[in-house]
Amino acid sequence: MHTQKSFAKQSFGTLYLVPTPIGNLEDMTFRAVSTLQTVNLIASEDTRNTQKLLNHFEIKVPQRSLHEHNYKERIPELIELLKQGKTIAQVSDAGMPSISDPGYELVQACILEQIAVVSLPGATAGMTALIASGLSPQPFYFYGFLQRKKSQQKKELEELKYQTATLIFYESPHRVKETLKTIQEIMGEREVVVCRELTKLYEEYIRGTVQEVYDHLLEHPLKGECCLLVAGSTETAEKPLIEGSLKEQVEQLIREGKSSKEAIKDVAKRNQLKKQDVYKSYHEL
Known part of the structure; x- marks a missing residue:
């Protein structure tokens, strides 16, 4: 179990997950701009794409690429910088980091190292x-x-x-x-x-x-x-028929991964019987 507290590992930096516009630059939040202006480094899915955003908001912070082809090599470098007290903002090309974009593995690595991760709300x-x-x-x-x-x-x-x-x-x-x-x-x-x-x-x-x-x-x-x-389904999946005695039906469901309690309840429902009757048949009482 991992917990994140503001006072943990004070000497470490913070990873900020910063959403970027999905098309309209006016959807960039004040907090997102401020964060990108004040961090030490920006980890970008595509540095060329992000540079256009940075130029628009006159942000001079350096970038380093982080994408699906280099994350295994790049993450240890970013973790080391965070341990040195540097702050890093991670961005994807558009929208929220990690949502069908890079970011998840970096977040995992930070959590394992007890480095604070802060997510900013924004466009998705x-x-x-x-x-x-x-x-x-x-x-x-x-x-x-x-x-x-x-x-x-x-x-x-x-x-x-x-x-x-x-x-x-x-x-x-x-x-x-x-x-x-x-x-x-x-x-x-x-x-x-x-x-x-x-x-x-x-x-x-x-x-x-x-x-x-x-x-x-x-x-x-x-x-x-x-x-x-x-739109979601309005149908329900039909449960496949299970053949055999009540005991055999329970045993089949247990082999499929159900607990004996769950299996007995399911078999009782399928056969329109009381759970006690199935319990007795299964345990041969």
Whole structure:
């Protein structure tokens, strides 16, 4: 168990997780600008991209790259600087660090070393899209990017098929039509919303059934980054039948990972019996 207290390891620096705009520079918070101005170093997913942001706000703090291809080598360097008392801000290209972007591994490393981690609130595409989508905002299930290979994507969607929460995906504009067809194949006809260019000049929400949105995109190809939201399932997964005596049914569920108590309760429900009756049969009383 790890706890983070403000007075722990006073000699160490602090890692600040700083969200950046997902399109509109005016969404940068005062606190985010102030933090980037005062830290010793900025760890950026793409230093060239972040430099444009820094130039806009006249921030002169040096950068060091931190991305999926170099994090294993870079994290020990950043941890050493934090141990020396340096403060570091970590940013991704857009939105919140760690959300489908680098950052998670650095946070883990800081926690292990008892280095304070401070997260700043700010722009994030998934939540921005959700609250204007018209789909139920609670509960929601943020998934991020699906796998690119269709076979892997199908497997992921099969696992999400009976999820009752609104599903939030990030998707490339070049793949969204194909993804919609796969969703239709696996999940059936659902209400979906495609959001593109959030916070930018050409922001757009395309709402309808999977087929309606797909047909629209055939005539109006997407440009720019997009979110894909899918209404949650109204169906429930049918529990597979278990054959055999009550004792055998309980034993099968235990082999699948349930405790004996859970298995007895489940078998009783499936067979519309009292738990005591199943308990007696299982223990041969």
